Amino acid sequence: MVEPRLATVLNVNDDDANRYLVNRILEMAGYHVIEAATGMAALLLAEQHRPDVIVLDVKLPDISGYEVCARLRANPDTASIAVMHTSATFVTSDKKARGLDAGADAYLTQPFESSELIATVRSLLRLRHAEQAARRRADELAEMDRRKDEFLAMLAHELRNPLAAIMTSIGILERKPTDDTKEARMRGIIHRQTNHLARLVDDLLDVSRITRGKVELRSGRLDLRAVLLQVVQVIRPITEARGLGLEVSMPEGPLVLTGDATRLEQVFTNLLDNAAKYTDSGHISLRVEREGVDGTAQAVVRVRDTGIGIPQDVLPRIFDLFAQADTSLERTRGGLGIGLTLVRQLVHLHGGQVQAVSPGSGRGSEFVVRLPLLHANEVALAPPVNTVSRSGRRILLVEDNPDARQAMRELLELWGHDVEVAPDGLQGVELAVRKPPELALVDIGLPGLDGYRVARELRTRIGHDIRLVAITGYGGPEGHDRALAAGFDLHIVKPVKPDELDRLLSNL
Template sequence: MIDIWLTMSILRDDVGNVTGVASTERDLTERSMSNAYLRERAEQLAQADHRKNEFLAVLGHELRNPLAALVSATTLLRSAASDDARKSWATGVIERQGRALMLLVNDMLDLTRITTGNIELNRQTVLLKTVVQSAIEVCQPIVDERRHSLSVSLPAEPVLLYVDATRLSQVIENIVINAAKFTAFGGSIRLSATTTAHRLLLSIKDNGRGIAPAMLGTLFEMFVQGPASGGRRNNGLGVGLSVVKRLVELHGGSVRAISDGVTGSEFIIDLPLDAAPKAAKDILVESAPSGADLPKRILIVDDNVDAAEALAILLTMQGHEVETRADGASGMAAVTTYSPDIILLDIGLPDMDGYEVARQLRESGASEGMTLIAVTGYGSPADRIRSAEAGFDHHLTKPVEADELIRLLAG
């Protein structure tokens, strides 16, 4: 079928008699195709806008839920009528909900990095077993909470990967946590890995409610969530799987989902095995912090008084000697009077930023022999580069995991 614009005109002679007909034809096929494309594009934009609005509504809900639990738990802790058992329960609530908030913030930050193309990989040679263990540690609480069984099957021989261990662990975490959320209590989740030629295949399979076949084509798009089940809405922001897809692609791999919509789901991650061989001592493995390290003199410089005091109490409990300051000027003065071994320095200080503090300390020589650690909410690759240029030895993003900080101090 061809779309044509046809114009016909009657031809007359000088006295008005009809002598013929003239016609003009214009092929409108390309215009029709263009209009169809524009309509399709408009529909896509409208759908994307609808998803964005749904995302903002979900975000408000997801933020209020943990905040409500945190406020209630704090009230319970302050109550004189609370016994030790209730206070212990409230402490657990604060820890769990704090982690939930941290995951939400991380999802939003990853969303921003994906849309701006600013996700970068910090590749290292690492054992597959190390990455999987790290992911399981994060997922285990929700797996236990929902009484699932989680089995792991890895190749008998060590498998070396040249990857960003943190990001690949995040990929596994997102998929396993989704499997735990969308599988009824008491379900089973299986994580297995096989190697073929120069490829690694990671499979994460559950016996949950499955994914509707119609959704498989859009599953990895931004803000997409499955339909609610049992009258209850889904938790989460709907960005996790889009982050998974982007991170896997940055590693040169692919990810796909398989499901009949009834008997569970399987996610298959296909990655290249292109790890550059390294000496055994250079391979990234998990190591437990040493208990024999000597106490350190630590200076915390942070204008968030609560955060500084909480961190100081934690480090004091580890046997360290700690002092705190709330701005850059007093922090620099304390370097001379207190002579710390380690400085935990916030970036967003009220008088001068942490970059300038670090730069002045390094240039003056006042911090000779001291370790400078940035502890900040700024965590992009550009922020890390800027902190290194200013003279920081390490860069930690808030909220800092206690085990990670203790490991760093032990080193």
């Protein structure tokens, strides 16, 4: 059996008699003792031996004990060593305070009883051991958090590949009208549930990034009305499928603010989707108003429903992670309980506020979002991008997932494009060099040569006569920035909705 290591104490005192006495007391108590007579010698020994405790006299011949303690704390290698100041002179409260401010953990005045010295050393050792355990636990938690983030990123990538194939395939089917009402209904179910799965994957990753403060907004000037109209187009089929009415009221003039359009869509999609999820019958209303005057104006968006409401005991924590109004065992409403946490964080990142109001269970609820608007005289919105015909482009698709590759190829060919495909990065580069396309859609997680290296190769060998778009299952600002640095023009995350792909091709 391995014997436990003796705790090491560094005893620093220029008085030989005092130093010898303290050494004997500590050795008799079972501690391993090393000694120093000057401050500089103490600093050197502390860095070499890393003692558990330093018994440090305040008055030394070269530098004071206060200075020694300050230097110990400033050095990362010695900062965690417990330090006990001692003094053979009358010690006033201000001197004790000075020692503690310099970083000392305890202060004893000589002469002191041996029992008092040993008890103080034991106390400091307990404190040091507790700090070491807490530090180890913090390191373990940080490592677990890192592994969790890696797992979530890989999980998202693996889920987004099949989602991309499903979403593209249903996009192809929906472009072929059918007279079979049952088939049309099944298409609608597949479309809605695929979108729902994609939102769950995005929410899961976003809440991980937000809790670590790693979400960055890609802000620009935008009209909030345009964002909300886009959200309504997404939500209306969901409300219609549930037999719910959807009332929309917006002001005539623009509501110009600085924000991230994608993130704001996420906010209001979550709120309206929640309203539909928790409303069995009745209606949902989206009411938008402009309040205040220029300089202090704000957009006020109210999402109200006639649903199950929010109990008064749940209301104060409705925005907390994993909080849900429906806490029954049946969990008929579904969801992860993270949507409203994302809403609150994203609204706050936009300088706004969100509030939940409900009279109680069974009486509906209302969520109110307030966002600051720009002054009317500030820079106008950028003009819309002029779209060009997307027909007849030469497109290279580099995708290793066979189902996603086949579905995307058929959709692009259905739109009239000339499409070549490659299952890996090496073949993708060879095809592009042999017959340069106008546009390359490149997956990032490719075998052999990943998407970043494909982009760098194509920029080196073909130049900027080709547009490069990264289509990847890895989301987040890190992936976006790395893609642009590698030479991509755009970075989009799977699954790509057919309508979004259509707009992308038109704008390119």
